[in-house]
Amino acid sequence: MNVYTPKKWELSGLQGISDETLQIHFGLYEGYVKNTNLLNEHIAAMRAAGKNAGADPAYAELVRRLGWEFNGMRLHEYYFDNLTASPKELGSGKLHDLIGSSFGSLENFKKDFAAIGGMRGVGWAIAFHDKHADALVNVWIGDHNINELAGCEPVLVMDLWEHAFLRDYKPAEKGKYIESFMAHVDWNVCASRLK
Ligand SMILES: [Fe+2]
Missing domain, CATH: 3.55.40.20 (Iron/manganese superoxide dismutase, C-terminal domain)
Known part of the structure; x- marks a missing residue:
């Protein structure tokens, strides 16, 4: 089972997006990483115990929830990655x-x-x-x-x-x-x- 590690960003000094907002936002992001790992743990445990029947509502709900937590994690990584304190216009290419x-x-x-x-x-x-x-x-x-x-x-x-x-x-x-x-x-x- 893959365990995800939270990424870190240095983005202080953005004009119009405060450092305080960013710090809170990084914390929320880390919650998604933690919960993605937790969900994967529960799903793996049910699978190992042979309780991974699709008709089992407990298993089905865990699997359905994974997309929300996982994308909450991954989309924040794309978001923070595509911000910079020293932007340049898009060049040719x-x-x-x-x-x-x-x-x-x-x-x-x-x-x-x-x-x-x-x-x-x-x-x-x-x-x-x-x-x-x-x-x-x-x-x-x-x-x-x-x-x-x-x-x-x-x-x-x-x-x-x-x-x-x-x-x-x-x-x-x-x-x-x-x-x-x-x-x-x-x-x-x-x-x-x-x-
Ligand atoms: Fe967010």
Whole structure:
């Protein structure tokens, strides 16, 4: 059974996303890592005991819950990985070309991504690389696990749960958080996800 270890990030000094918000957010992330490991332990124990019948509600609920905890862990890793305190504009290359072929321009892409971030509810805005079609697709992910696209790699991930911005902004000011996030995207990290 794989045991996941929490990652660490040095992101202090972001404009518009406070260090205090980040510290709380790192703690929440570590909760997802802990609970993913705990769920896997329970699932493995039931399997070892021969109690892994799909009709068993206890086993079924554990397995169903895994996607939520696991994606809660993994999406936060994508999110913190694609933030930087010293951002640079996206240069030419594969990601730039992909954004151009899928959205017409970087400006259009950013506008669409931010608009999806502005949707009501808690969840994530994610730009996926559909490797099968070699296209970029922007989607809203409800919770952590509703609307994931199969066979696609997350390229840009923005957290839109309220814990990501409510210490820094009022509930109606989500747009300011989105602006801060977009200003701190590490495009080099995003481009590296296409490989
Ligand atoms: Fe979060």
